[in-house]
Amino acid sequence: MxxxxxxxxxxxxxxxxxxxxxxxxxxxxxxTARGLAYWRPxxxxxxxxxxxxxxTLGLPEMSIGEARNAGANTMVIGAANAGGVMSPEIVAxxxxxxxAGLHVAAGLHQKLRENPDIVAxxxxxxxxxxxxxxxxxxxPVGNGRPRAGRRLLTVGTDCSVGKxxxxxxxxxxxxxxxxxxxxxxxxxxxxxxxGSGIPIDAVVADFIAGAAEKISPARLDGGWDLIExxxxxxxxxxxxxxxxxxxxxxxxxxxxxxEPTRRHMxxxxxxxxxxxxxxxxxxxxxxxxxxxxxxxxxxxxxxSGLAEAxxxxxxxxxxxxxxxxxxxxxxxxxxxxxxxxxxxxxN
Amino acid sequence: MxxxxxxxxxxxxxxxxxxxxxxxxxxxxxxTARGLAYWRPxxxxxxxxxxxxxxTLGLPEMSIGEARNAGANTMVIGAANAGGVMSPEIVAxxxxxxxAGLHVAAGLHQKLRENPDIVAxxxxxxxxxxxxxxxxxxxPVGNGRPRAGRRLLTVGTDCSVGKxxxxxxxxxxxxxxxxxxxxxxxxxxxxxxxGSGIPIDAVVADFIAGAAEKISPARLDGGWDLIExxxxxxxxxxxxxxxxxxxxxxxxxxxxxxEPTRRHMxxxxxxxxxxxxxxxxxxxxxxxxxxxxxxxxxxxxxxSGLAEAxxxxxxxxxxxxxxxxxxxxxxxxxxxxxxxxxxxxxN
Numbered sequence: 001m002x003x004x005x006x007x008x009x010x011x012x013x014x015x016x017x018x019x020x021x022x023x024x025x026x027x028x029x030x031x032t033a034r035g036l037a038y039w040r041p042x043x044x045x046x047x048x049x050x051x052x053x054x055x056t057l058g059l060p061e062m063s064i065g066e067a068r069n070a071g072a073n074t075m076v077i078g079a080a081n082a083g084g085v086m087s088p089e090i091v092a093x094x095x096x097x098x099x100a101g102l103h104v105a106a107g108l109h110q111k112l113r114e115n116p117d118i119v120a121x122x123x124x125x126x127x128x129x130x131x132x133x134x135x136x137x138x139x140p141v142g143n144g145r146p147r148a149g150r151r152l153l154t155v156g157t158d159c160s161v162g163k164x165x166x167x168x169x170x171x172x173x174x175x176x177x178x179x180x181x182x183x184x185x186x187x188x189x190x191x192x193x194x195g196s197g198i199p200i201d202a203v204v205a206d207f208i209a210g211a212a213e214k215i216s217p218a219r220l221d222g223g224w225d226l227i228e229x230x231x232x233x234x235x236x237x238x239x240x241x242x243x244x245x246x247x248x249x250x251x252x253x254x255x256x257x258x259e260p261t262r263r264h265m266x267x268x269x270x271x272x273x274x275x276x277x278x279x280x281x282x283x284x285x286x287x288x289x290x291x292x293x294x295x296x297x298x299x300x301x302x303x304s305g306l307a308e309a310x311x312x313x314x315x316x317x318x319x320x321x322x323x324x325x326x327x328x329x330x331x332x333x334x335x336x337x338x339x340x341x342x343x344x345x346x347n
Numbered sequence: 348m349x350x351x352x353x354x355x356x357x358x359x360x361x362x363x364x365x366x367x368x369x370x371x372x373x374x375x376x377x378x379t380a381r382g383l384a385y386w387r388p389x390x391x392x393x394x395x396x397x398x399x400x401x402x403t404l405g406l407p408e409m410s411i412g413e414a415r416n417a418g419a420n421t422m423v424i425g426a427a428n429a430g431g432v433m434s435p436e437i438v439a440x441x442x443x444x445x446x447a448g449l450h451v452a453a454g455l456h457q458k459l460r461e462n463p464d465i466v467a468x469x470x471x472x473x474x475x476x477x478x479x480x481x482x483x484x485x486x487p488v489g490n491g492r493p494r495a496g497r498r499l500l501t502v503g504t505d506c507s508v509g510k511x512x513x514x515x516x517x518x519x520x521x522x523x524x525x526x527x528x529x530x531x532x533x534x535x536x537x538x539x540x541x542g543s544g545i546p547i548d549a550v551v552a553d554f555i556a557g558a559a560e561k562i563s564p565a566r567l568d569g570g571w572d573l574i575e576x577x578x579x580x581x582x583x584x585x586x587x588x589x590x591x592x593x594x595x596x597x598x599x600x601x602x603x604x605x606e607p608t609r610r611h612m613x614x615x616x617x618x619x620x621x622x623x624x625x626x627x628x629x630x631x632x633x634x635x636x637x638x639x640x641x642x643x644x645x646x647x648x649x650x651s652g653l654a655e656a657x658x659x660x661x662x663x664x665x666x667x668x669x670x671x672x673x674x675x676x677x678x679x680x681x682x683x684x685x686x687x688x689x690x691x692x693x694n
Contacts, residue, residue: 144583206548236491240555240591
């Protein structure tokens with residue numbers, strides 16, 4: 001997998017980035033762009049929004065030409081639809097970026113390299129196309145064999161509740177304590193942030209668990225692999241991905257991620273969110289198949305929809321309910337979760 | 348998807364079939380070939396076995412040339428390895444079949460059409476390559492919306508315990524009673540037997556549930572879709588496929604399939620089989636997410652490894668344990684299961 005930190009290499013995709021938001025309808029639709037802007041602010045020179053784009057990242061608004069002049073190297077298509085379809089507008093703007101001399105990276109199911117017009121434009125202008133959702137070839141079937149090393153996996157009540165943020169926050173907090181800890185990316189944003197990983201929802205279904213085993217291989221240094229969770233066991237569109245990732249990760253520790261103002265499962269108005277305790281128990285029960293000693297070590301609450309005082313109350317209530325530390329990784333940090341992780345898995 | 352019943356059409360793949368067993372190591376490795384020989388005996392003129400092939404279907408042994416002379420139209424590669432890898436021997440024999448004028452069909456993860464030598468040979472000789480594991484393009488993400496029609500899904504304690512056989516046997520039994528009932532294929536053998544379907548373990552992980560919705564769309568004729576199950580919620584390599592299929596199928600009825608002499612999960616000596624009651628309850632709990640009224644209606648026991656008297660005892664014991672009819676579809680039929688299905692889902 002390409003490494004975006006190779007930006008210095010001429011003719012290679014990588015930062016500085018122009019973040020393309022296109023015609024995104026809401027904030028959740030731009031989570032790829034938001035993740036990059038939050039975790040790699042120094043890499044992001046601006047945002048490009050079409051006139052009907054609702055959300056914003058607060059970055060300088062730029063056209064493709066302005067971004068080029070501001071030093072951008074790559075346009076990252078950071079907005080996704082359900083199913084990852086590429087609209088005619090996205091195709092036109094990708095071609096315009098290539099014509100202006102930018103590389104183009106994207107994390108859509110429909111690949112840049114599968115669109116002949118985009119491929120032709122990239123070839124014409126000697127630019128690189130990077131599809132973060134391209135799974136690596138030759139993935140193995142999961143073997144379920146216990147392996148060395150310690151692994152944490154984030155799981156969720158729903159999609160898009162903060163699993164990637166939480167995992168990256170735990171990496172940052174553990175590294176600050178001088179611990180060996182590595183974020184393992186399983187989604188397009190994580191891959192763009194980390195520079196490597198496997199887009200677990202884009203692999204062939206038979207290889208989901210095998211892909212999870214591949215990104216978190218046996219390790220002997222006493223350090224932790226921190227694996228980015230995907231979807232939810234309770235999301236009827238994507239639960240298969242979540243279960244395969246749970247089995248392949250063989251996690252020693254789970255962190256449950258939740259967004260308390262979400263009224264129904266993402267994209268499915270008729271599906272309520274699962275009750276927290278039931279959700280955590282279902283994840284533990286499923287994880288026990290490949291790691292009987294798995295433990296829940298904390299809850300990460302995305303309180304962006306709550307007032308500050310309400311957020312504190314919500315965390316306390318959930319902490320009492322589940323008997324686990326509960327905090328918002330963005331506004332409160334993850335120190336209590338890391339403390340509990342280290343206490344629970346001290347051996 | 349191509350329909351093998353179009354055999355009359357010149358230049359089209361389809362029966363009569365030469366079943367290629369290659370160097371298969373055991374009986375489970377030839378389940379594609381065995382399924383075809385059992386459900387479509389009139390289509391199968393012979394079998395081709397390499398010298399180190401262990402199992403047999405009892406069909407006439409034929410070379411490629413002999414099969415051609417016996418009227419074969421297509422060689423079906425009916426033996427699979429873990430991961431569906433295509434060995435150099437299979438490649439050589441596929442090319443030899445094409446050179447002799449046969450079409451070639453296969454159900455491996457590695458596609459015939461992805462091997463340049465096979466593709467070149469097919470083109471040279473004007474023959475067709477059919478990959479039963481090619482998922483249809485443009486699959487939707489699962490939407491979880493309740494849909495009209497009645498659906499039965501077979502689930503299993505393990506892979507390769509008889510889910511396809513059971514589903515086809517139920518179709519046959521229901522049709523004999525004059526009921527509208529259609530087998531919906533989710534695996535390569537089922538697709539070769541049925542002439543259509545989606546290889547659910549070969550779709551991109553995000554679309555597992557969507558593929559299940561696609562093969563069993565809303566129906567208004569009061570008939571049943573009988574959906575071929577895959578894998579097991581308790582198989583650490585493939586459980587994600589099983590869960591997505593369970594959610595997308597929105598089954599009204601489940602039939603649990605089991606092989607009582609299996610000592611560990613297929614391919615994984617360290618994983619014991621799940622206890623039957625726990626397995627059934629886990630499947631019902633997961634299925635309730637998309638169909639809260641789902642019911643278990645029977646158990647299909649693959650008793651091929653038991654003496655006849657032991658098989659009868661095993662069925663009776665399981666029937667008492669789970670309070671469901673239990674029978675071997677191959678040796679005992681599925682009448683009691685169909686009776687219970689119709690009684691449970693009479694509305």
